[in-house]
Structures are given as structure tokens and as C-alpha cells.
Amino acid sequence: MSADCMDHIERFRRYTEDFQDVPDAAPLRLKVEHTFRVFDHARAIAAGLGAEPSSCRFAADAEACRAAELAALYHDCGRFPQFKEYRTFLDAKSVNHAVLSFKTARDEGFLAGEAPRVRALALCAVLLHNRHALPSHLADDARFVTDVVRDADKLDIFRIMVSHLTSALPERDAVLLHVEDAPDRWTPKVADDVLAGRIARYSDLRYVNDFRLLLGTWMHELRFTATKKALVESGLMEQVLSQLPKHELLRPALDKLHAMLDQCRADAEGRN
Ligand SMILES: [Fe+2]
Numbered sequence: 001m002s003a004d005c006m007d008h009i010e011r012f013r014r015y016t017e018d019f020q021d022v023p024d025a026a027p028l029r030l031k032v033e034h035t036f037r038v039f040d041h042a043r044a045i046a047a048g049l050g051a052e053p054s055s056c057r058f059a060a061d062a063e064a065c066r067a068a069e070l071a072a073l074y075h076d077c078g079r080f081p082q083f084k085e086y087r088t089f090l091d092a093k094s095v096n097h098a099v100l101s102f103k104t105a106r107d108e109g110f111l112a113g114e115a116p117r118v119r120a121l122a123l124c125a126v127l128l129h130n131r132h133a134l135p136s137h138l139a140d141d142a143r144f145v146t147d148v149v150r151d152a153d154k155l156d157i158f159r160i161m162v163s164h165l166t167s168a169l170p171e172r173d174a175v176l177l178h179v180e181d182a183p184d185r186w187t188p189k190v191a192d193d194v195l196a197g198r199i200a201r202y203s204d205l206r207y208v209n210d211f212r213l214l215l216g217t218w219m220h221e222l223r224f225t226a227t228k229k230a231l232v233e234s235g236l237m238e239q240v241l242s243q244l245p246k247h248e249l250l251r252p253a254l255d256k257l258h259a260m261l262d263q264c265r266a267d268a269e270g271r272n
Pocket residue numbers: 075076097098129130
């Protein structure tokens with residue numbers, strides 16, 4: 001890791017410490033941990049670019065890789081002022097946290113010492129990291145940086161959500177957005193998203209099984225081999241799929257998700 005990245009890590013830590021000086025800082029500490037996991041994933045993706053198949057390899061230069069790592073570090077910096085003001089991480093009940101992260105990173109001057117292109121690419125990725133879909137006109141380098149952050153972010157959100165799907169942690173309801181735990185039910189629209197190759201929308205989720213299907217639809221969007229490899233090695237997707245109901249009507253979606261996981265495994269092992 002470069003000395004400059006250490007400066008950024010220190011800057012991020014100092015920035016978050018002020019917000020954590022409150023009695024109920026546990027959710028903020030989890031956001032700090034999430035940030036460093038996303039940062040580590042982003043670095044692993046950048047380090048593994050040589051293993052990408054040539055068909056989807058963007059010729060990432062040093063500036064683009066640096067922008068991706070810094071964007072991963074600052075992608076959720078708006079979560080801290082969001083929680084301070086609204087006491088929630090629910091964007092629908094407060095503000096779009098990616099927009100707030102963009103404004104915070106810009107106004108705090110987190111990237112002030114960086115080359116203009118690094119700064120622009122990193123801020124763009126911070127702003128777009130939670131979009132349901134990315135704009136079609138993004139330049140290749142901006143898409144690359146944004147995709148690194150989105151892949152890395154998904155990987156860690158996946159870990160967090162799966163831990164809540166399988167246990168009774170106190171924050172379970174908040175993480176799963178208060179959906180209903182009806183073991184045999186799911187929303188047909190979300191199963192249709194699986195079959196149509198779409199990412200499911202949070203606003204369509206009604207049951208815990210919908211969450212499982214949503215996590216499955218994220219496989220539609222994963223771009224990098226390092227992410228697929230980490231997902232396959234974690235065993236978390238198998239776990240999620242095994243918890244879905246074995247109902248005849250859900251069978252096509254379940255078969256599709258298993259096929260997508262097999263494809264992830266093949267990509268991770270370089271069998272294309
Ligand atoms: Fe985020």
C-alpha cells in the first residue's frame with residue numbers, strides 16, 4: 001500500500017471519530033468496518049485485474065486504480081452526517097447517502113491533494129455507487145472505477161445481509177427493512193427479475209425470501225473475477241439458495257440462480 005493511501009486512511013479515521021463520540025455509536029462503528037472491508041475488496045480487485053478475461057478487461061491505468069481505491073474508502077462517508085441528522089441509514093426516510101457522500105468528500109477536501117483525473121473519477125464513483133442502474137453514457141474509465149466500488153460494496157453487503165438472514169441479531173429488522181418472515185412466501189415480481197436478468201428493487205421486497213432472491217440477482221451485475229471468486233469461496237450464495245422454498249412455482253428462478261452461481265464458479269476458475 002502506498003504511503004499516500006495511509007494518509008487517506010488516517011484522514012478517514014479522524015473524520016469518523018468525531019461522529020462516534022455519542023452514546024449509540026455502534027451502527028457507525030459497523031459503517032467504519034464496512035468501509036475498510038470494501039476498501040480491501042477494491043484493492044483485491046485492482047490487484048487481480050491481470051486475471052480478467054480480455055473480453056471485459058479495461059486497460060486500467062494507475063490513476064484509475066488509485067481512484068477506485070480512494071472511492072471505496074470514501075464511498076459511504078455521507079453515512080456519518082446522515083446518521084447524525086436523521087438517526088437512520090434508510091435513504092428513503094432521510095437523504096440519498098451517495099449524494100451526501102459525494103458532497104461530503106468534495107466539501108471536506110478529502111481528495112484535494114490528488115490529480116484532477118483521480119479526483120473526478122473517485123467522486124463520480126462515490127456519487128453513482130448506489131444507483132439501481134448506471135447511466136449508459138459513462139466513459140470507460142469512470143465505469144471501471146464505479147464498477148470496482150459497486151462490486152466491492154456488494155460483496156460486503158452480501159456478507160452483512162446473509163448474517164442477518166440466518167440469525168436473530170438485534171439489528172435484523174433494520175437491515176432487512178422490516179420485511180415479513182413468511183418461510184413459504186415470495187413476491188412473483190422479484191422472481192421475475194431473476195429470470196429476466198434484472199437487479200431486484202428494494203422497494204419490491206415484502207418477504208425475507210425476496211431478500212434472498214435480491215441477493216441472487218446481484219450476480220447479474222458482478223463484473224470482476226476477484227469478486228466472483230470471493231463470492232464462490234465464501235459459500236454464502238449456496239447458503240442463501242438452500243434457504244429458498246422448494247416450491248414448483250419458484251423452481252425456474254432457483255434453477256437460474258444455480259446456473260448463475262455455476263457461471264461465477266467457472267469465471268473464477270478461468271473456465272469460460
Ligand atoms: Fe453506500
